[in-house]
Amino acid sequence: MNRESFGRFVRGNQKTLGVFLLLVVITGVTGLFQNSFVSQANLSNMAKWIGLYGIISVGVTFVIITGGIDLSIGSLIALTGVLTPLLLRGKGLGIPATFGVIALISLTVGLAHGLLITKMRLQPFIVTLCGLFIYRGFARTVVGDRSSGFQGEFGGLMDLLVRGKVFGVVPMPFVILIVLSIAAAILLNRTVFGRHLLALGRNEDAARFSGINTDRLKIFAYMICSLLAGLAGSLFVLENHSATPSSFGNFYELYAIAGAVLGGVSLRGGEGAIAGVLCGTALMQVSATAVFFLGVEETWKFAVIGIFILVGVTVDELLNRWAAKRRAAQRAG
Amino acid sequence: MVSSVKKTPLLEARGIHKHFVGVHALNDVTAAFYPGEVVAVMGENGAGKSTLMKCLSGVHLPSEGEIFHQGNAVTIRSVRDAEALGIAFIHQELNLADNLSVGANVFLGREPCRFGMIDETTIREKTAALIDQLGMDFSPDEQVARLSIGHQQMVEIAKALSQDAKLLIMDEPTSSLSQGETETLMKLVDQLRGAGLCIVFISHRLAEVQEIADRVIVLRDGCNSGELQREEISRDRIVAAMVGRKLNLEHHGNEIEVGEVLLKVSGLCTPLYPKHPASFELRAGEITGMAGLVGAGRTELARCLFGIDQALGGEIHVNGEVRKINCPQDAIGAAIALVPENRKEQGVVVEMSICDNVAMAGLDRHQRAGFVRDGELREVAEQTRRRLKIKAPSIDQAVVTLSGGNQQKVVLGKWISLEPKIFLLDEPTRGVDIGSKSEIYEVIEQMAKAGAAVLFISSELEEILRISDRILVMHEGQIGGELSRAEANEESVMKLATGAAQGPEC
Numbered sequence: 143m144n145r146e147s148f149g150r151f152v153r154g155n156q157k158t159l160g161v162f163l164l165l166v167v168i169t170g171v172t173g174l175f176q177n178s179f180v181s182q183a184n185l186s187n188m189a190k191w192i193g194l195y196g197i198i199s200v201g202v203t204f205v206i207i208t209g210g211i212d213l214s215i216g217s218l219i220a221l222t223g224v225l226t227p228l229l230l231r232g233k234g235l236g237i238p239a240t241f242g243v244i245a246l247i248s249l250t251v252g253l254a255h256g257l258l259i260t261k262m263r264l265q266p267f268i269v270t271l272c273g274l275f276i277y278r279g280f281a282r283t284v285v286g287d288r289s290s291g292f293q294g295e296f297g298g299l300m301d302l303l304v305r306g307k308v309f310g311v312v313p314m315p316f317v318i319l320i321v322l323s324i325a326a327a328i329l330l331n332r333t334v335f336g337r338h339l340l341a342l343g344r345n346e347d348a349a350r351f352s353g354i355n356t357d358r359l360k361i362f363a364y365m366i367c368s369l370l371a372g373l374a375g376s377l378f379v380l381e382n383h384s385a386t387p388s389s390f391g392n393f394y395e396l397y398a399i400a401g402a403v404l405g406g407v408s409l410r411g412g413e414g415a416i417a418g419v420l421c422g423t424a425l426m427q428v429s430a431t432a433v434f435f436l437g438v439e440e441t442w443k444f445a446v447i448g449i450f451i452l453v454g455v456t457v458d459e460l461l462n463r464w465a466a467k468r469r470a471a472q473r474a475g
Numbered sequence: 476m477v478s479s480v481k482k483t484p485l486l487e488a489r490g491i492h493k494h495f496v497g498v499h500a501l502n503d504v505t506a507a508f509y510p511g512e513v514v515a516v517m518g519e520n521g522a523g524k525s526t527l528m529k530c531l532s533g534v535h536l537p538s539e540g541e542i543f544h545q546g547n548a549v550t551i552r553s554v555r556d557a558e559a560l561g562i563a564f565i566h567q568e569l570n571l572a573d574n575l576s577v578g579a580n581v582f583l584g585r586e587p588c589r590f591g592m593i594d595e596t597t598i599r600e601k602t603a604a605l606i607d608q609l610g611m612d613f614s615p616d617e618q619v620a621r622l623s624i625g626h627q628q629m630v631e632i633a634k635a636l637s638q639d640a641k642l643l644i645m646d647e648p649t650s651s652l653s654q655g656e657t658e659t660l661m662k663l664v665d666q667l668r669g670a671g672l673c674i675v676f677i678s679h680r681l682a683e684v685q686e687i688a689d690r691v692i693v694l695r696d697g698c699n700s701g702e703l704q705r706e707e708i709s710r711d712r713i714v715a716a717m718v719g720r721k722l723n724l725e726h727h728g729n730e731i732e733v734g735e736v737l738l739k740v741s742g743l744c745t746p747l748y749p750k751h752p753a754s755f756e757l758r759a760g761e762i763t764g765m766a767g768l769v770g771a772g773r774t775e776l777a778r779c780l781f782g783i784d785q786a787l788g789g790e791i792h793v794n795g796e797v798r799k800i801n802c803p804q805d806a807i808g809a810a811i812a813l814v815p816e817n818r819k820e821q822g823v824v825v826e827m828s829i830c831d832n833v834a835m836a837g838l839d840r841h842q843r844a845g846f847v848r849d850g851e852l853r854e855v856a857e858q859t860r861r862r863l864k865i866k867a868p869s870i871d872q873a874v875v876t877l878s879g880g881n882q883q884k885v886v887l888g889k890w891i892s893l894e895p896k897i898f899l900l901d902e903p904t905r906g907v908d909i910g911s912k913s914e915i916y917e918v919i920e921q922m923a924k925a926g927a928a929v930l931f932i933s934s935e936l937e938e939i940l941r942i943s944d945r946i947l948v949m950h951e952g953q954i955g956g957e958l959s960r961a962e963a964n965e966e967s968v969m970k971l972a973t974g975a976a977q978g979p980e981c
Binding site for chain 1: 558571575579588591746
């Protein structure tokens with residue numbers, strides 16, 4: 143790579159590189175104070191959680207790029223989380239059939255969101271906020287508000303999807319996330335669908351007047367988001383062995399959104415990179431774990447994460463302003 | 476068009492009607508467009524120009540009437556249908572996804588693919604060829620956000636050409652272009668006409684219509700109100716067809732009494748040109764025009780004077796005293812008012828009523844213990860409406876329902892009600908129809924007569940020359956020169972604006 147193309151690469155991926163650098167620094171610094179932070183066991187454990195949370199962040203990224211939002215992710219996770227053991231154990235449905243049903247439910251949910259948002263012209267915030275209440279209610283009712291678990295069965299499935307490690311170190315969820323991310327990145331950057339999604343997110347009129355069916359694109363985006371959230375729900379419950387419907391997946395939509403936004407996805411739409419989202423999700427998980435390793439009381443966890451994100455976006459804004467000023471000065475020469 | 480034998484029109488609209496809820500936007504409009512001609516569509520705002528263009532390009536479906544493409548009846552239901560017929564529409568507010576590259580925009584919606592992936596190489600090559608054809612020199616990989624407005628418009632034209640458009644419809648293509656960019660565009664339009672395309676454009680600028688159009692179609696209140704051939708195009712005839720009355724577009728001509736210096740700016744540097752200081756004075760009773768190319772820093776200067784952006788250096792004297800202006804409140808305190816460049820985003824809150832908009836800047840003066848005194852406000856708004864002849868049945872009318880010209884009068888009214896001494900007007904007649912324009916000029920002249928110092932920024936040379944008592948020409952952040960009314964003409968202003976007469980300091 144010569145200097146010029148390297149420069150272009152850095153400019154084009156400034157945000158992702160910044161977040162990645164921060165990730166390395168936090169890991170390194172925490173590792174210096176607590177050597178066990180960078181032990182294979184802890185890194186592997188963090189990678190597993192990054193994998194699980196990353197899936198929902200990648201999903202919500204598609205929605206945020208259209209300029210929308212999905213607040214129903216956590217409740218949908220609760221619904222598919224309680225349904226997975228129920229279908230597998232309670233109803234004795236086979237594994238493929240169970241995942242088929244879960245995928246179908248999730249896609250239906252996404253389709254409903256998309257249709258309400260595009261055809262009824264309701265605001266994404268409202269539609270998915272209602273979804274947040276509705277799916278939580280379904281989840282609690284369908285299992286009579288009792289926790290739904292595997293009772294020690296389906297160990298093989300757990301091994302395959304969440305407990306297993308490739309080469310003995312890389313946890314399966316992380317592998318799933320990487321494969322998914324490569325597919326998502328190709329979809330976003332190399333296909334017509336992705337190109338149109340980015341155009342629509344920035345300037346919907348421009349997309350529509352270019353003959354693009356923007357409604358269909360948006361509906362697809364919500365379907366992708368819900369599908370990934372629903373399947374992640376199954377993985378989360380496999381990891382956790384059981385799901386308590388009143389609390390399972392609480393706040394997960396906010397983790398997903400925070401991961402995407404930290405990774406440089408703009409809530410205004412039209413802007414975002416999958417690699418950045420991975421780094422953003424990782425940053426969330428790593429900093430939460432670091433807080434724990436550095437001996438901060440567990441009760442402070444959310445406050446610390448909140449402050450951390452706030453500082454992060456403030457610094458980002460300041461750097462942007464500084465860069466803009468410098469560019470202006472350069473132009474004036 | 477010189478042909479006396481009538482060819483088959485490329486596109487013909489007959490008896491078009493378009494109804495919107497409660498509005499009869501087009502009423503039996505007929506128009507024909509032939510290959511190899513440039514047609515200007517003119518009319519006051521609300522006359523139905525844009526609606527007609529949208530009916531021809533598939534954005535709207537006409538309520539009634541027929542459209543013929545090369546003699547065959549067609550129904551244009553969508554932008555796609557229009558494209559298939561070789562009709563491309565370039566909207567006034569450019570429709571580009573500026574987060575994407577030039578090439579991505581040119582081929583948006585029609586991306587060439589290989590194995591399901593976008594074929595970037597083909598896009599790059601074809602876009603480069605189009606850019607070349609347009610005589611431009613930017614890269615197909617450049618992000619559109621980094622291009623100037625003029626270049627962004629070229630991207631739109633490239634997009635139309637890539638669709639093999641035979642009929643190019645442009646809605647006010649020059650409204651945000653500088654003089655230089657406008658000339659480039661006019662040359663290109665001429666070149667495209669030579670290549671057999673038909674170009675239809677909406678314009679409020681009589682000069683450019685006279686220069687380039689083969690034919691002018693004039694609409695008034697949704698009806699055809701006149702059609703002029705090349706040799707018949709004249710200001711008087713166009714204006715007569717547009718408004719059906721004679722307008723006062725001439726300079727007031729009165730000998731003005733220039734008073735003392737109200738605003739003195741020395742060495743002011745805007746963030747856009749941190750190293751190019753600007754110095755000038757505004758005097759009471761005088762309208763000072765400010766000309767310059769787009770990007771010369773005129774808007775930035777006005778923003779700094781009004782405290783929206785921070786000046787990087789220099790001093791502002793109001794009435795002989797140095798004033799620090801760090802925010803709009805400081806500016807208002809110094810009796811400065813700004814009518815901003817972008818009316819809909821910065822001038823008015825379009826959903827709110829005329830009364831609320833007029834009251835917005837002066838709420839402080841009409842309150843007691845924090846409670847708004849509605850009666851006073853309504854009185855002020857009512858006075859403003861009458862004084863500025865705002866065409867609305869009541870001051871409770873939402874601003875969004877008013878024409879561009881009347882919206883701008885609301886903005887002017889908001890400030891006039893505060894009785895400022897220094898008036899900064901940034902493109903006050905942009906997108907304003909010709910009837911309201913002359914009324915806005917009258918208001919400005921009245922303000923000057925009443926002793927205010929007016930800075931009139933405009934990219935339309937014609938109106939600057941018409942209204943100004945004195946003209947400052949800006950070039951790259953500095954005052955490139957000053958012209959008296961007698962010295963000013965198009966050449967002398969352009970010479971200064973392009974930096975031909977550069978001052979000694981750089």
